Amino acid sequence: MEDYRTVKVVAAVIRRGNKIFATQRGYGEYKDGWEFPGGKVEPGESPRDALVREIKEELDADITVGEKIVTVNLDYTVFYLSMDCFWASLNEGEQLKLLEHEAARWLTCDELDSVEWLPADVKVVEVIRKALAE
Numbered sequence: 304m305e306d307y308r309t310v311k312v313v314a315a316v317i318r319r320g321n322k323i324f325a326t327q328r329g330y331g332e333y334k335d336g337w338e339f340p341g342g343k344v345e346p347g348e349s350p351r352d353a354l355v356r357e358i359k360e361e362l363d364a365d366i367t368v369g370e371k372i373v374t375v376n377l378d379y380t381v382f383y384l385s386m387d388c389f390w391a392s393l394n395e396g397e398q399l400k401l402l403e404h405e406a407a408r409w410l411t412c413d414e415l416d417s418v419e420w421l422p423a424d425v426k427v428v429e430v431i432r433k434a435l436a437e
Contacts, residue, residue: 309383313354314341314424315391316372316431317399322409323431325418326361329405337418339388339427340404350387358391363400366391373430377423388427412436 316339317324326340342357344350351368358366369390377384393399401407410417412435415428 309385311344312341312384312386313344313350313357314339314386314388314427315354315358315366315368316388316427317358317366317391317393319393319409321435322411323415324399325408325410326401326404327406327418328421329401329403333421335405335419336421336424338421338424341386341388351389354389354391361403363402364397365394366397367394372434373427375423375426377426379422384423386423386427388430 315324324340325337328334328336328338340358340361341354342361344353345356348356350371354368355366358364369392372388372390375384375386375388377386399407408414408418412432415432420428
């Protein structure tokens with residue numbers, strides 16, 4: 304039964320210099336919440352491949368996926384989320400275009416608390432803050 308409720312997703316923490324890219328969700332139950340871009344892993348797809356595909360679909364950009372940062376597991380009561388988060392960077396010459404999100408911001412470490420993060424992404428922010436402080 305637990306497997307039925309588990310939603311496997313990936314998220315990209317895209318860095319440019321000392322800033323992190325955040326997007327505001329434009330649809331669904333969590334509309335207006337802030338998150339790291341990404342999406343569902345399709346059957347037979349690796350998390351890294353899913354992330355490259357999702358960023359192309361959502362932001363029309365090609366990225367290089369780096370090291371895994373953290374896996375967040377969170378029970379949203381209507382489903383169980385398992386989210387693998389990776390560092391990522393835009394490939395040379397790439398620009399991000401909002402195709403599914405309401406808004407986006409490049410945030411410094413000091414600005415990470417200036418947006419209202421979705422519950423799973425709050426946990427990612429904590430890990431990012433520690434990593435950037437090192």
